[in-house]
Amino acid sequence: MDLARLAKDSFYVTVGFGVLAVNRAQAARQDLQKALDSQFGDARVTVDERLKVLEERLETLSDQLESAYDTFEQRVEKVLDEFEDRMPESAREFVRSARSAAKEATGTLRELVGREGRAA
Numbered sequence: 001m002d003l004a005r006l007a008k009d010s011f012y013v014t015v016g017f018g019v020l021a022v023n024r025a026q027a028a029r030q031d032l033q034k035a036l037d038s039q040f041g042d043a044r045v046t047v048d049e050r051l052k053v054l055e056e057r058l059e060t061l062s063d064q065l066e067s068a069y070d071t072f073e074q075r076v077e078k079v080l081d082e083f084e085d086r087m088p089e090s091a092r093e094f095v096r097s098a099r100s101a102a103k104e105a106t107g108t109l110r111e112l113v114g115r116e117g118r119a120a
Contacts, residue, residue, distance in 0.1 A: 004083070005102070008076050012106055015069040019113045022062045029054060073106075 029051055036047050084095050 004076070004080065005098070008102065011069075011072055011076075012109060015065055016109050016113055018065045019062065022058055022065070023113070026055065026058055029058075 033047070033051055040047065080095070080099060084092055084099075087095060
């Protein structure tokens, strides 16, 4: 059980950092755009086009990370459901509590990451 929990927690942290990295890259892109606007008037069109492509790619990456996270979470939940079904009733309650706490922590992390993305 500890190995599965460790793997799940590690994945959540990795996805969280990935989303944070995407958000920070978007913020850096916006800062770069502001700096370029003030320095390179006519070249702005080309830069804007490239920045738009970069932003689209970052959005695609963010969507892919979210999709991978959801897929992984579903797989982990299925394995944990099967594992839980094989446990004695007294242990099941403990596992349910641990899973509930993990889901709550994940929700909190997603909320924090979402706030970070909106701030960027």
